[in-house]
Amino acid sequence: xxxxxxxxxxxxxxxxxxxxxxxxxxxxxxxxxxxxxxxxxxxxxxxxxxxxxxxxxxxxxxxxxxxxxxxxxxxxxxxxxxxxxxxxxxxxxxxxxxxxxxxxxxxxxxxxxxxxxxxxxxxxxxxxxxxxxxxxxxxxxxxxxxxxxxxxxxxxxxxxxxxxxxxxxxxxxxxxxxxxxxxxxxxxxxxxxxxxxxxxxxxxxxxxxxxxxxxxxxxxxxxxxxxxxxxxxxxxxxxxxxxxxxxxxxxxxxxxxxxxxxxxxxxxxxxxxxxxxxxxxxxxxxxxxxxxxx
Amino acid sequence: xxxxxxxxxxxxxxxxxxxxxxxxxxxxxxxxxxxxxxxxxxxxxxxxxxxxxxxxxxxxxxxxxxxxxxxxxxxxxxxxxxxxxxxxxxxxxxxxxxxxxxxxxxxxxxxxxxxxxxxxxxxxxxxxxxxxxxxxxxxxxxxxxxxxxxxxxxxxxxxxxxxxxxxxxxxxxxxxxxxxxxxxxxxxxxxxxxxxxxxxxxxxxxxxxxxxxxxxxxxxxxxxxxxxxxxxxxxxxxxxxxxxxxxxxxxxxxxxxxxxxxxxxx
Numbered sequence: 001x002x003x004x005x006x007x008x009x010x011x012x013x014x015x016x017x018x019x020x021x022x023x024x025x026x027x028x029x030x031x032x033x034x035x036x037x038x039x040x041x042x043x044x045x046x047x048x049x050x051x052x053x054x055x056x057x058x059x060x061x062x063x064x065x066x067x068x069x070x071x072x073x074x075x076x077x078x079x080x081x082x083x084x085x086x087x088x089x090x091x092x093x094x095x096x097x098x099x100x101x102x103x104x105x106x107x108x109x110x111x112x113x114x115x116x117x118x119x120x121x122x123x124x125x126x127x128x129x130x131x132x133x134x135x136x137x138x139x140x141x142x143x144x145x146x147x148x149x150x151x152x153x154x155x156x157x158x159x160x161x162x163x164x165x166x167x168x169x170x171x172x173x174x175x176x177x178x179x180x181x182x183x184x185x186x187x188x189x190x191x192x193x194x195x196x197x198x199x200x201x202x203x204x205x206x207x208x209x210x211x212x213x214x215x216x217x218x219x220x221x222x223x224x225x226x227x228x229x230x231x232x233x234x235x236x237x238x239x240x241x242x243x244x245x246x247x248x249x250x251x252x253x254x255x256x257x258x259x260x261x262x263x264x265x266x267x268x269x270x271x272x273x274x275x276x277x278x279x280x281x282x283x284x285x286x287x288x289x290x291x292x293x294x
Numbered sequence: 295x296x297x298x299x300x301x302x303x304x305x306x307x308x309x310x311x312x313x314x315x316x317x318x319x320x321x322x323x324x325x326x327x328x329x330x331x332x333x334x335x336x337x338x339x340x341x342x343x344x345x346x347x348x349x350x351x352x353x354x355x356x357x358x359x360x361x362x363x364x365x366x367x368x369x370x371x372x373x374x375x376x377x378x379x380x381x382x383x384x385x386x387x388x389x390x391x392x393x394x395x396x397x398x399x400x401x402x403x404x405x406x407x408x409x410x411x412x413x414x415x416x417x418x419x420x421x422x423x424x425x426x427x428x429x430x431x432x433x434x435x436x437x438x439x440x441x442x443x444x445x446x447x448x449x450x451x452x453x454x455x456x457x458x459x460x461x462x463x464x465x466x467x468x469x470x471x472x473x474x475x476x477x478x479x480x481x482x483x484x485x486x487x488x489x490x491x492x493x494x495x496x497x498x499x500x501x502x503x504x505x506x507x508x509x510x511x512x513x514x515x516x517x518x519x520x521x522x523x524x525x526x527x528x529x530x531x532x533x534x535x536x537x538x539x540x541x542x543x544x545x546x547x548x549x550x551x552x553x554x555x556x557x558x559x560x
Contacts, residue, residue, distance in 0.1 A: 133405070146383045150390075150420025154405070157412045157419070160426055161448045226426040 009056040009089040015039055019057035019212070023203060026214035031176030032144070033127050038210040042084075047077055048106060049207030051123035052084070055104045058119060058203070059085065064092045066100035071108035071249070071266035078106075095269050107170070109191040111248050111270035114200035116217065122185045124206040127213065129173045129183035149181050152224060160229055169234055175222045176215055189223065190233045190249045196221035238263040241283035243274035306368060308333045308474060308506050309354070313363035316349050323349040325530045326363070333473065336500060336507045338517035338538065340553070341527035347510045348478060350527070354508060355395060355476045356385050367474075390417050394467030394475035398482045400459035403466070404451045410437065410462055411447040417470045436465040440495060457488035461495065468499065475500075477509045481516055493519050514557055518542055526550050 007013065015037075022036035041049040059065065065085050069078040073095040081104060082093045094100050097112040104121040114120060130140045133151050143151065152173050159167045172189035176182050184195060185204060195202065195215060202215040215221060225231040236250045241262040248270055250263040262283055265271035275284070307330040314327040324346040331337055339347045352358035354365055356377045365377045370392060377385065389395070397403040404413050414433040415423075423429050434444045440461040442454075451459050460480065467475060480496065481489040497520055500507055509520055517524050517538060524541045526534040526549070534547045545551045 133408070142382075146386060148386065148420060150416055150418075153419040153424065154408055154412045154416050157415055157426065157429065158408050161409050161411055161430075225424075227424050228427050 006088070008061070009059045009085065009091075010042075011039065011053065011056045015053075016057045019053055022212045023054065023057065023214065026203070026212050027201070027216050029180075030216055030219050031180030031182040031213060033211040033213045035210055036212050038207050041207065043080075045208040046125060048081060048104070048123035050205030050209075050212070051104050051106070051121050051207075052081060052205075053207060054121045054203050054205035054212060055081075055085065055102060056089075058121075059089055059091060059102060061089070061091065063101045064094050064099055066094050066097065066103045066269075067105075068103065068108060068110065068267075068269075069106045070251075071110075072268045074268060096273070097267075097269050107186050107188070108249070108266060109187060109194045111245075111265070111267045112273075114194075114198055116199040118200040120198075120200050120202045122187075122202065122204045124183070124185040124204045124211070125208070126171075127183055127185075127204065127206040127209050127211040129171075129181050144180060147179065149175075152181050153226070156224065156226065156229075160226070166225065166229055166231070172231075173224050175224060177219050178222075181224070182213060182215075188234070188249060189231070190235050192221070192223045192231070193233060236263050239281060240265045240271060240274075241281045243271045243279045243284075244281040245271070245274055245279070305332075306372075307331060307374075308335075308368050309508075310366045310374070311354060311363070312366075314350065314353055314360050314365065315362040316346075316353060316358065317361050322530050324353065327532055328363075329525065329532075329535070331474075331506055331508065333506050334504045335523065336505075336509065336521040338521035338524045339508065339510045339527060340512065340514060340517050340524060342512060342553075345527040346530040347512075347527055349530075351476055351478055351508065351510045355389070355393065356380075370473075390420055391470045392472050392474065394464075394472040396460075396463055396467055396475065396477040396480050398479040400451065400456070400463045403463045404459065406452045407450055409448045409450055410442070410454070413451060413462060414466050414469050417466065421470065432469060433465075436469050437462075439499070440465045441491075455488075457484055457492060460484065460492055464496065464499070468503070468505075471503065473506060475505055475507045477507060477511075479511055479513075480509065481511070481513065489516075496520060514542060514554065526553065 018037055022034045026034045039053060041052055043049060067078045067082040069075040072078060085091055086093050097110040102119050106123045128140055130143060130151055133155055134140050156166050170186045170188050171183055172192055174182050174184055174192060197218050199217050201217055204213045223231040239246045240248060240250060242264050245265055248265045248267060251266045252261055252263055254261050309331040312328050314324060316324040327350055339350060341347050353360045366374045367377055368374045411430060411433040414436050415429040418429050418432060434447055437444050437447060442458055442461055451462055481492055511517055521538050524538045525532050528549050534541060534550050542554055545554050
């Protein structure tokens, strides 16, 4: 017994093989939730234990890792996962979307288009799209197996009956490869169209629920809707206050307690690279000037 | 031509049960039940608690595997098929299109947390309807037919009274125009005036739509009002069968006589 005390990318090789087998099956059956033996990770459930395990299983020494949390590279969750892999795998990390080969994300797809060879790893809290309508796991599995998806429209029907339009704004159900209905994790529905025909591989890991599923490159992904209430992506109708982008998904930031707010890009890398290219929004700081004191 | 075809279809049985038995170890819940049901016919299964009525209904509706015997059903294409030979997908499809199942407890047959409109529309969405306006129109016309105020279409059934829930359950089942409806004590737990209204409604719907129905009940009044034929069960066996009036007015078996005489005279 002379196994090393620590293994590359935290998980032991047997575990990684198990996860890779689940990933291969998930890629072979797009949108199908593959059960896997999820491990305890050194972080609480809900912080991305599923995504971290998928990332650990696919990471190689040459990979460049980017981690985002709600589009942002610099929140606690994103920074700690990035540091975790920098320490346990020694891989290069980046915040630039185009330079990364593996991007682990919580709830956003980067604004910059992904390219072939990249892998997008989603952290998923609840993988089952039918969960809140049908509490029995045995029943939902059977419904997936038999492609009985009438129930998912019941949810959309309820939205329209109650609010007059489909008010589901995140975790918007999609049909993958014209077969499985899938919960795209709580990404805003603004990002749904980016999933379809994407050149990058998309992997979804749910640690607590012990499921892995995938969208292989160039797969059709259709957001479900009604003929008379078609799917519409949603974003705040404003330009980014920092970089002026009119096409990016925005976060709303409350600036005081009198109702003032500003809208800024949720994708920090996109926003910063636009600012570096000279784009300016309404709230951008003026070029820095020394102020005379006294 | 169409009439001729229809007539010949009416001459052919819709559902055939042959030698149905179910035993749990040494306990025989249901023994050697055979009958045929024709389109548009309403059959009542009566008997006391524990006589095997519900077991029989579950076997007929393919929810419970029988220990012996089999059930055949004439599909919409006119072919009589053994229910055991159907795949699970076909069986479930049958269950939500060509069949209806009215539970005694509406909470089992309804989704209590979603609106009445969605409850009625669910079967339509399950067979591929994807036009919200049309689904809603169908739902509200069905609510009207079962005498529920259409203003309450967006309310969840948990805000409904017991009688309304039962009527909603019927609407939910009939929206896909099934040819056969199973009912398990449809009036159980309702007060007498609500029962009368519900029975009246069911009788009208059954005759309007030409439904065949199998009604399980311990209430002979329900059997008399709704059904054409009656099967009396005791201890898992059918002891007497015949036209409703014949069985209830001139019972032959001692048990049936007891059952009939135990109704309080009006």
